[in-house]
Amino acid sequence: MSVATHALKAGEVARVSGPARIEVVDGEILLVGNIYGRGSNLVVHELRSYSLKALVETTLRVSLGSGGFFGVVDPSTEVIDDWLRVAEVISEDFNLVRKLKVVVVGPPESGKTTLTAFIANYLRGRGLNCCIIEGDVGQEDLATPATIALAVVDKPFIWQRELSFSEFRFVGCISPRNCSSRIIASTVDLVNQALFRGCDAVIVNTDGWVSGRDGVSYKLELIRWVKPTHLVVLDSNLSDLMVKVFREMIKIIRAKPPIQPRIRSREERQRLRSEAYKKYFMNSSVKTLRASKVGLIGMSPLNCVEIPASKLAEMFPELSSIATHIIRACRDEKELALLIKSPPHIGLLETLRNEIYLKYSIKLFVSSVEDLVRCLVGVVGDNMNEVAAGIIEDVRFEEDDILIKLRTPHEGLIKGLISSNIRLDEEYREVRRGE
Ligand SMILES: Nc1ncnc2c1ncn2[C@@H]1O[C@H](COP(=O)(O)OP(=O)(O)OP(=O)(O)O)[C@@H](O)[C@H]1O
Ligand SMILES: [Mg+2]
Structure with a gap:
């Protein structure tokens, strides 16, 4: 040092x-x-x-x-004066608007997170009751990754990790490509919460997915639903597009990206996420839940109406070779989902998938109990609100119920669990999920 x-x-x-x-x-x-x-x-x-x-x-x-x-x-190469101008414009508009809703958008590493903090600190320094929403599921700095969180800015800060979140919505993935509608719904919900809690200004940070047709239309949808008073754009091409689309609706402010950002590698980003999960689960304990007593949202095949083994054998004789492995089976017109004890040979699964698809036009999905263990889930409490995140530690099948051991810092009532596509190892590193 x-x-x-x-x-x-x-x-x-x-x-x-x-x-x-x-x-x-x-x-x-x-x-x-x-x-x-x-x-x-x-x-x-x-x-x-x-x-x-x-x-x-x-x-x-x-x-x-x-x-x-x-x-x-050289001050002329730095963005600090430009960002000060952006914050001043927004602050002055408070006299007209009274409730500020600011969305910050830009490509990866363009300074969105830092500019969000900059504007929030500046407005707080002007006496405004300021809230921020971290809307980047992959780089969530307030709560745990895979969530969108709200924090009241009650002190000056440099990085969002120094603040405590007041609540979050569980999105369940770390790439916006896989869950854009959950991100939009969560962000809108939290913006409304922030205003309800009496925030004068809500600053929304976003992820960097702004390229390609899908990325652009997702961002436009997010903005359309949040209905910001101000849109701060950290990229000139993107701001041209935003001006074209929203010129008559939102005040659009261009901001300069830092010329030498500290670029983070994929591994560094993963490490930051592991640190965040670890911190979140630091004071957690394991609770046992009964599947019959909690609503399982998106956790097929745990939550589906089961087909009895005899009926399954009648419907799909092709499955006889793995019948002893099957714990649960559920089907609808298009899909057959199986939960099995341990994954059979991959070649065998492939053959079964093809056979069943060719014969019945039904897609076969197979997951094992191992795939469920160490999965990240959202924990639903009263009023259908997410009160915490959790990690499934074990799943046991009893005669007429399923026991789920859940690690969570939440101590109150649990009314439901929300699935995710994230699994964590013992060191809170993300590991691949099965199907
Ligand atoms: N004025 C600056 N000069 C140099 N580096 C900066 C400056 N402001 C921010 N940075 C650094 O640049 C990197 C990217 O900034 P930031 O995290 O704010 O961008 P981002 O757009 O939110 O990135 P991501 O897309 O990963 O979320 C960070 O390491 C940040 O500390
Ligand atoms: Mg960021």
């Missing part, structure tokens, strides 16, 4: 990359929309970097860990 003292003139801009600790020895700096004076201590995570501006003559003591960086940079 290296420690150095830096003197900055008023107006000078520096860039800091973590791991770093900054102590304001004297003076005042602007960092992520907030002003920090003498005695402030700030920690920059190893995977984050920021620019800061000295507002008066300032002395900083900077400790850098391995890979950290601190240096004075």
